[in-house]
Amino acid sequence: MKRKTKTTLTALCFLLPNLLGFFVFMCGPVIFSLVVAFTNWNLTKTIPLRWIGFDNFAKLLELKSEFWPYLVNTVYLMMGMPIAIAGSLFLAVLLSQRLKGVVVYRTLFYLPMFTAGVAMLILWKKLYNPDFGPINLAIEGIWGYLRLGDACEVIGTGVLYNRPDSEVLRSLIHDVGWWFKGVLPEWLNSFEAPDWLSSTHNLLAVGAEQLGFDRKQFGLGAKDAIIIMGIWTVVGGSNMLLYLAGISNIPQDLYEAADIDGAGAWARFRHVTWPQLAPTTFFIVIMSFIGGLQGGFEQARVMTNGGPAGATTTLTFYLYTKAFQEFQIGYASAIAWILFAVIFSITLMNWRFGSRYVNY
Amino acid sequence: MSTIRASVLARWWFRHGRSYVTYAILTAIACTMLLPFLWMVLSSFKPLNEVNELNPLPSKLDLEIFKPGNAPGPKQFFAYTRYLVANLTMRNWVPGNYRDVFKKIPFAKYYFNSLFVAAWVTLLVTWTSSMAAFAFSRLQWPGRDHVFKLYLATMMIPGVVTMIPNYWLMVKLHLVDSYLGLIVPAAFTAFGTFLLRQFMLTIPPSLDEAAMIDGASAWQVFADLILPLARPGIIVLTIFTFMGNYASFFWPLILISREHLRTLPIGMLYFDTEYAQDTTVLMAAAVMNVIPLIVLFLVMQKHLVKGIQLGAVKG
Numbered sequence: 038m039k040r041k042t043k044t045t046l047t048a049l050c051f052l053l054p055n056l057l058g059f060f061v062f063m064c065g066p067v068i069f070s071l072v073v074a075f076t077n078w079n080l081t082k083t084i085p086l087r088w089i090g091f092d093n094f095a096k097l098l099e100l101k102s103e104f105w106p107y108l109v110n111t112v113y114l115m116m117g118m119p120i121a122i123a124g125s126l127f128l129a130v131l132l133s134q135r136l137k138g139v140v141v142y143r144t145l146f147y148l149p150m151f152t153a154g155v156a157m158l159i160l161w162k163k164l165y166n167p168d169f170g171p172i173n174l175a176i177e178g179i180w181g182y183l184r185l186g187d188a189c190e191v192i193g194t195g196v197l198y199n200r201p202d203s204e205v206l207r208s209l210i211h212d213v214g215w216w217f218k219g220v221l222p223e224w225l226n227s228f229e230a231p232d233w234l235s236s237t238h239n240l241l242a243v244g245a246e247q248l249g250f251d252r253k254q255f256g257l258g259a260k261d262a263i264i265i266m267g268i269w270t271v272v273g274g275s276n277m278l279l280y281l282a283g284i285s286n287i288p289q290d291l292y293e294a295a296d297i298d299g300a301g302a303w304a305r306f307r308h309v310t311w312p313q314l315a316p317t318t319f320f321i322v323i324m325s326f327i328g329g330l331q332g333g334f335e336q337a338r339v340m341t342n343g344g345p346a347g348a349t350t351t352l353t354f355y356l357y358t359k360a361f362q363e364f365q366i367g368y369a370s371a372i373a374w375i376l377f378a379v380i381f382s383i384t385l386m387n388w389r390f391g392s393r394y395v396n397y
Numbered sequence: 398m399s400t401i402r403a404s405v406l407a408r409w410w411f412r413h414g415r416s417y418v419t420y421a422i423l424t425a426i427a428c429t430m431l432l433p434f435l436w437m438v439l440s441s442f443k444p445l446n447e448v449n450e451l452n453p454l455p456s457k458l459d460l461e462i463f464k465p466g467n468a469p470g471p472k473q474f475f476a477y478t479r480y481l482v483a484n485l486t487m488r489n490w491v492p493g494n495y496r497d498v499f500k501k502i503p504f505a506k507y508y509f510n511s512l513f514v515a516a517w518v519t520l521l522v523t524w525t526s527s528m529a530a531f532a533f534s535r536l537q538w539p540g541r542d543h544v545f546k547l548y549l550a551t552m553m554i555p556g557v558v559t560m561i562p563n564y565w566l567m568v569k570l571h572l573v574d575s576y577l578g579l580i581v582p583a584a585f586t587a588f589g590t591f592l593l594r595q596f597m598l599t600i601p602p603s604l605d606e607a608a609m610i611d612g613a614s615a616w617q618v619f620a621d622l623i624l625p626l627a628r629p630g631i632i633v634l635t636i637f638t639f640m641g642n643y644a645s646f647f648w649p650l651i652l653i654s655r656e657h658l659r660t661l662p663i664g665m666l667y668f669d670t671e672y673a674q675d676t677t678v679l680m681a682a683a684v685m686n687v688i689p690l691i692v693l694f695l696v697m698q699k700h701l702v703k704g705i706q707l708g709a710v711k712g
Contacts, residue, residue: 047536069562155661155665155666155669155686156682160436161433164433339669373555
């Protein structure tokens with residue numbers, strides 16, 4: 038008994054430095070934040086401090102609230118996740134084939150993640166510049182070089198040159214020929230490279246500043262630009278390394294058994310690699326979800342300031358503007374707690390339904 | 398005849414062809430990864446009026462020598478070679494962009510701030526985490542694993558929840574606009590404890606039992622036995638913490654308003670808003686921002702890769 042209390046005391050001594058900071062900067066603030074979320078606390082002090090119950094949450098979650106479009110933005114930006122994870126898996130599979138120089142490739146792939154930060158965001162802002170950025174210069178250069186409009190015109194002229202006897206064929210050739218000669222070139226020549234970060238367009242045609250879809254918003258814009266940049270950053274990052282470790286842990290006799298059964302490359306992947314990697318995938322998906330829901334702040338602050346027309350404002354950036362630019366601390370705390378609730382429930386759901394497919 | 402040739406082809410494909418294809422794909426992707434970096438470095442050496450051109454090398458080759466009147470001959474060939482060499486030996490490159498960074502912003506000061514804060518945070522995190530990890534992995538005390546689970550659960554709480562109260566706390570403690578305010582709140586992480594605990598659990602328990610029987614105190618076991626054995630884990634934690642704090646953005650952004658206390662990311666942010674048009678100088682600053690990271694990465698690669706894989710897979 039005496040020895041037990043002694044070890045407990047020793048353990049406490051070892052825990053003390055961390056525990057102290059943990060209480061001061063973690064537990065205390067969490068409770069404090071929860072309390073504040075139910076007040077109208079405002080740092081500008083124009084309104085007296087009051088307990089307002091669920092008012093903050095009600096205001097946040099009502100249909101006209103800004104919260105919903107920003108939640109849509111956050112979810113939209115998370116759509117790059119599955120692509121990035123699939124890309125990581127693909128790269129890991131390629132790298133796991135004992136080739137020479139794999140370490141060099143691994144290093145190159147990991148570089149964007151290791152250097153990620155404000156400097157890289159500024160770089161990408163320059164790359165995405167609609168008028169002078171190298172991306173658009175390249176797109177316009179290649180498009181101009183291909184001269185698809187002229188090609189269509191030539192094809193159309195060639196088609197119209199044919200004069201078969203049959204009436205049906207003639208009218209068909211007439212239609213097709215004019216489609217190529219008159220309609221397509223005009224459409225192709227009106228092509229413009231996307232405006233990237235200064236455009237509210239997006240590939241899903243999600244409406245700007247309103248819920249729902251809007252056909253006019255179809256195209257490449259700020260959200261897609263951020264997604265592409267995000268994929269570039271993370272595809273060769275930690276996820277790829279995790280997959281590499283996962284692949285190297287797969288017992289070799291499983292592959293030998295597959296070979297005896299005459300499995301091809303795809304079958305080996307589908308029936309051995311993929312199921313064996315399920316725990317890794319599961320872990321990566323959960324971590325990506327947690328990160329993705331809190332993400333987009335640096336991009337919004339450095340590259341777009343949340344714009345254009347709020348197209349890149351994620352929940353974290355929304356919280357930042359409310360708390361540290363408008364000083365509505367109570368309201369911002371409510372956002373933080375809703376964010377936490379969403380993260381918590383999605384993680385639980387992932388755990389509940391995702392672990393069903395994981396065979397440890 | 399044709400069947401023989403087909404089998405030769407198939408054998409070649411399975412021996413060499415597949416790996417060539419793999420190499421081709423890998424190289425293509427690696428180039429995509431490198432292109433933005435390449436553009437950044439090349440732009441940082443260009444004069445401003447050339448940055449908007451796709452021409453990769455600064456200052457175009459002088460093509461006067463190829464005018465219609467001059468028939469190509471050995472003279473032209475040598476002239477062309479001379480210009481090519483002149484370009485590659487950087488005669489026309491503009492190192493002035495790098496000088497301008499230091500003229501326009503107190504870059505060195507930002508640099509120092511970032512390194513100073515990151516170094517202190519790393520030191521404190523390593524200290525607190527290794528001790529806590531020792532208590533969570535090597536000592537037996539009632540309720541240990543429950544407390545640890547609680548600890549882990551807090552890792553799910555988004556940073557923004559504690560951000561606002563912590564900021565208010567800093568206001569009350571008069572630590573806004575100070576190094577202490579940047580360092581102290583970042584010095585306690587559940588992640589570090591978690592990572593080191595994972596490493597310490599892999600050390601066989603018979604070792605410290607033997608040491609205890611020999612009369613070593615818990616502190617001696619910790620300092621002389623476990624810490625040296627957990628060194629790979631500590632190296633990984635050190636790199637992660639240092640990197641994370643070198644690039645830390647949100648907390649310094651809200652805490653620091655005075656210019657001489659800005660860390661590198663914040664300095665870069667305001668540099669970008671103030672001199673948005675000076676692409677070349679901005680890129681020079683970005684290169685200087687990234688180079689130490691690349692060097693650190695190349696040196697520490699082996700440890701890092703192992704650490705990432707160990708820390709997560711066994712977790």
